[in-house]
Amino acid sequence: KGLEFPICYFPDLSTKFNFQDLNERFIFDANLGIVSSIFKEGITDTFYKKILKHRYLVDEISERLRLFYVALTRAKEQIILVMPNYQELNMEYGKVVPFVDRINYNSFRDIVNSINYVLDNFSKQVNLNNLNITPDYVIMKSSTFENIPLINKPITYRNVSLVKQPLQTTTATKHHPKLMSVEQQQNIALGNMFHEYLEIIDIFKPLDEQLDLIDNNIIKEYLWSFYQHPFIKNLNIINTYHEYPFKYNEYEQEVHGIIDLIIETKDELIIIDYKLLNLENVNYYEQLLTYKNYLTKVSTKKISAYLYSILKKEFYKVL
Structure with missing residues (x-):
């Protein structure tokens, strides 16, 4: 926070938000107390747990939106969002994204996709097959180091004394x-x-x-x-x-x-x-x-x- 950079890249926007806490059988809430699931022909949620889930999603997605906004404002000149192509949505320009869509945001990609009609003119499609990208750099095996020659030679070093001087500004x-x-x-x-x-x-x-x-x-x-x-x-x-x-x-x-x-x-x-x-x-x-x-x-x-x-x-x- 507070840092600024000329160009900012935002990859991995499709990574899902972590809502795993909602799957716990017992959840503590400051307002509702301890909320649990019940067994009724299988484990199911109580009315209180459904309320808690709704509040949790609203608060959590609001916080993700705030963090995303702060991240976007770090760019001084150019923002580059790296993500798959937009999904087709029937949204009119200037209209507010429906609440049902906002409450179902599961990733930053969903957020960007919900306003694709605004960003479409600034988008550029990239064919990954034409970029000559190889995944070989992630492959690291022990055989990679087998052909490196071993040198049994003592390391020599010498002491260097530097006089510290204050840097004037x-x-x-x-x-x-x-x-x-x-x-x-x-x-x-x-x-x-x-x-x-x-x-x-x-x-x-x-x-x-x-x-x-x-x-x-x-x-x-x-x-x-x-x-x-x-x-x-x-x-x-x-x-x-x-x-x-x-x-x-x-x-x-x-x-x-x-x-x-x-x-x-x-x-x-x-x-x-x-x-x-x-x-x-x-x-x-x-x-x-x-x-x-x-x-x-x-x-x-x-x-x-x-x-x-x-x-x-x-x-x-x-x-």
Whole structure:
């Protein structure tokens, strides 16, 4: 919990939930006490046990849904669900999954399958026969090790003494002062909202439709100005990376920070750092230089860096 990863795979979704406790002849419940089965031409459930089973299933499936939701939110960019093909269900788009279907969820596959009409456009069928997958890696026999030659030779070693030195940490991202005026607090709140909506908006989808979902007209205006700026409109963008965290070591120092936005084109990575108003702070150059130094370690593309003033609605090239 709390960890995030760019891409998350979710295999084994067909594994059945474990409801074995319901098969016990005696079950303790905090509300119903000890509930048992009875013998009536064979072992059968009492009315109380049927109530207990119903409550148990509702609580257990609710908890599985909660855990599944938490797991899905760990992905920052892409979720990949690995499972067999959907089963045919007659569900209408936008309708709530019937309770009788939800209470019969036996696996995460059942959950996903119940909303397949929503996910169908995002699904891709894979033919396992064309992947050249072999199960040989799970076969481990004693004969596997018979042909390994034995070497009767003493192991030599030497002592190495390392002097421990504390690793200094440098943060490349600027922090706000603790004591701020009301106006500063309002501006920072505006900047935070600008950051949050930029993370949500998909630059490859119609902008108008996405902005219509935002109630705050001020934020709408600033977002529109950013995306309609000639600098952004003239780029042939192939990918974007929002709030990109990084960390690397340099000269016995650990450098880390978060890059507001990286725009990727065919030949270039463009760093964009959002500022409220002032673009002339000398510290910004060092900040963006640190970002650029990191990206040169992980990419061979050309790197450039810009500041963007939210209030002035203008870009300023730094590197």
